Amino acid sequence: MKLAVLPGDGIGPEIVAQAVKVLDALKSDGAKIEMETAPIGGAGYDAAGDPLPAATLALARAADAVLLGAVGGPQYDALDRPLRPERGLLRIRKELNLFANLRPALLYPELAGASSLKSEVVSGLDLMIVRELTGDVYFGQPRGIEVRNGERVGFNTMLYSESEVRRVAHVAFGIAMKRGKKLCSVEKANVLECSELWKEVMIEVAKDYPEVALSHMYVDNAAMQLIRAPKQFDTIVTGNLFGDILSDAASMLSGSIGMLPSASLDERNKGMYEPIHGSAPDIAGRNLANPLATILSVAMMYRYTFADLATADRIENAVKKVIAQGLRTGDIWTEGARKVSCSEMGDAVVAALAR
Ligand code: IPM
Ligand code: MG
Numbered sequence: 391m392k393l394a395v396l397p398g399d400g401i402g403p404e405i406v407a408q409a410v411k412v413l414d415a416l417k418s419d420g421a422k423i424e425m426e427t428a429p430i431g432g433a434g435y436d437a438a439g440d441p442l443p444a445a446t447l448a449l450a451r452a453a454d455a456v457l458l459g460a461v462g463g464p465q466y467d468a469l470d471r472p473l474r475p476e477r478g479l480l481r482i483r484k485e486l487n488l489f490a491n492l493r494p495a496l497l498y499p500e501l502a503g504a505s506s507l508k509s510e511v512v513s514g515l516d517l518m519i520v521r522e523l524t525g526d527v528y529f530g531q532p533r534g535i536e537v538r539n540g541e542r543v544g545f546n547t548m549l550y551s552e553s554e555v556r557r558v559a560h561v562a563f564g565i566a567m568k569r570g571k572k573l574c575s576v577e578k579a580n581v582l583e584c585s586e587l588w589k590e591v592m593i594e595v596a597k598d599y600p601e602v603a604l605s606h607m608y609v610d611n612a613a614m615q616l617i618r619a620p621k622q623f624d625t626i627v628t629g630n631l632f633g634d635i636l637s638d639a640a641s642m643l644s645g646s647i648g649m650l651p652s653a654s655l656d657e658r659n660k661g662m663y664e665p666i667h668g669s670a671p672d673i674a675g676r677n678l679a680n681p682l683a684t685i686l687s688v689a690m691m692y693r694y695t696f697a698d699l700a701t702a703d704r705i706e707n708a709v710k711k712v713i714a715q716g717l718r719t720g721d722i723w724t725e726g727a728r729k730v731s732c733s734e735m736g737d738a739v740v741a742a743l744a745r
Contacts, residue, residue, distance in 0.1 A: 391696060393425045394453035396446065399432040399466075399475055400669025401679035401732075402459025408681035408736025409457060409688050412705060415740045421701070426453075430482065431461025431475030431669075441478025447485055455695045456486070456662040459684065460669035475669075484524050488654035488662055489554070490561040491523040491633065492690070495620075495640040495650060498713045504645035504722045507617065512643045517623045518569060519640060520562040521633025523654055525554045526584075528630045548584045550629065555588050559595040561655070562627035566602045570624035574605045576612045576632055588629065609636070616640055637666055646721040648680030651687035653694050661695045663687035677731040680719040682709055685739055708742035715742075 395410065397403040410425065417423055428446040429437040437443060441461070450456045461475035471477065482488075495517045502509035530547030537543075559575075566573040575592040577585035589606055596604040607615065609632045615622060616636060620643050628636060641647040647667040654662045665683030673679055689705035692698045717738050718727040730738065 391423050391455065392453045393423055393691075394446075394450045394456045395425050395427040396430040396450070396456060396458045397427065397433070398430050398459040398461040398669065399463045400460055400671045400674040402431075402433075402461065402669055404675070404677060404732050405665065405679050405681040405684040406457065406459040408732060408739070409684040411736045411740050412685050412688055412708075412743065415743050416701065430458065431478045432463050432466045434478050435466060435469065435473055435475065439473075441473060441475050442481045442485075447482065450482060450486060450662070454660065455691050456482075457684075457688065457691065458482075458662055458664035460665065460667065462669045463671045463674075480528060482662065483654060484529065486660070486662065487524065487656045488660075489522060489524045490558050490655045491521040492565070492653040492655070492694070493519040493521060493633070493637040493640070493650065493666055494652075494690075495519065495637075495644050497644045498649070498710065500713050500716075501645035501649070501722055503724045506642055507620075511618075512620060515620055515643055517620060517640065517643075518565055518625045519633060519637050520558065520565060520625065520627045521637060522550075522554065522558040522627075522629050523633075524630075525550050526630035548582060548629075548631070550584050550588055552587065552591050555591040556595055557657070559592055559627065560598075562625060563595060563599040563602050566625040567599060571602050572605070572624035573602050574607055574612070574623055574626050576607050576609050576626055576628035576636065578609050578632070579606070580608055585629075592627070612636060613639060616643070641666060646680060647683075648719065648721040649682055649686070651683050651685075651690050653687070653690040655694060659695055659697075661691060663691045663695075677733055678720055679732045680721050681732050681736050682719075682739075685709060685736070704743060705739075708739050711742040712738040 397406040434441045434443045497515040527546045527548040530549035533546045535544045579585040579589045650666045689702045693702035
């Protein structure tokens with residue numbers, strides 16, 4: 391298996407280094423993985439004047455899977471929009487056609503106290519958000535800022551084609567089938583035509599999955615329900631923008647955004663794997679970040695791209711073990727637990743992997 395490793399910016403390199411330790415440990419156990427590193431985001435701009443350098447894209451295309459850290463930082467905010475780190479991330483998603491973004495929110499029982507919600511609201515939480523990732527207002531044309539009637543206007547286009555909705559619907563129904571057979575499609579069909587079409591296509595696709603109970607919810611209500619009673623959800627499917635927002639909200643249910651991995655898949659389960667959190671410039675370079683979301687992203691890589699469920703379970707169990715041992719980075723630390731650095735957490739996971 392060829393793996394492109396793209397650490398990116400901010401805490402990206404630190405957390406990816408911990409995931410690479412895990413991969414190295416699996417390699418010394420016989421796993422056949424080749425890793426090659428390349429810059430993306432601000433690091434890509436610094437190295438090659440482009441947040442997605444051609445060589446990085448070529449490496450990612452040739453790889454079976456991509457492991458990404460995070461992109462962005464205040465030093466890049468003043469760049470022209472096409473040169474900003476975030477554009478590199480959006481372009482690689484689009485170029486690799488990674489249209490299905492899987493964002494699980496799972497609460498480890500020991501972390502119930504780290505959630506900002508009452509533990510009875512979140513304990514036992516296990517929900518999957520399937521976010522469409524290559525369409526919507528993120529990519530719709532026209533877009534821009536221009537002068538109209540003597541003042542500047544900013545505009546974007548929310549757009550979904552039937553085929554875009556259909557393919558992500560099939561992924562979401564497939565995932566719901568393997569989970570609790572409940573799928574909630576989230577949109578804003580009471581206001582937006584784009585959502586109206588989304589909902590129609592979901593209902594059509596549902597005919598292929600008679601065992602899955604499909605429900606529909608407006609995004610404003612979904613935001614409220616996620617905070618009020620998140621355990622009502624099993625699998626959620628939604629568009630790019632709504633999924634971006636709801637997945638950040640859902641992350642807090644699990645104690646910390648530092649715990650949540652993600653997978654972004656194409657039609658053939660080639661994937662890019664990244665923590666859902668950002669580059670956290672405020673703590674970058676200080677060995678404070680939580681590497682577990684990145685390590686859990688490696689587990690997702692084994693599950694979805696390599697179809698090696700045993701190794702995926704093994705990595706997830708190692709993470710459970712270090713959590714059970716009471717090791718905590720600052721973001722999930724609560725009174726009485728042992729506070730560890732990013733690299734100590736990585737080492738602990740590697741140690742817990744031992745059979
Ligand atoms: C995410 C991030 C990105 C997004 C940004 C960094 C472009 O927030 O992956 O959720 O909006 O998709
Ligand atoms: Mg986001």
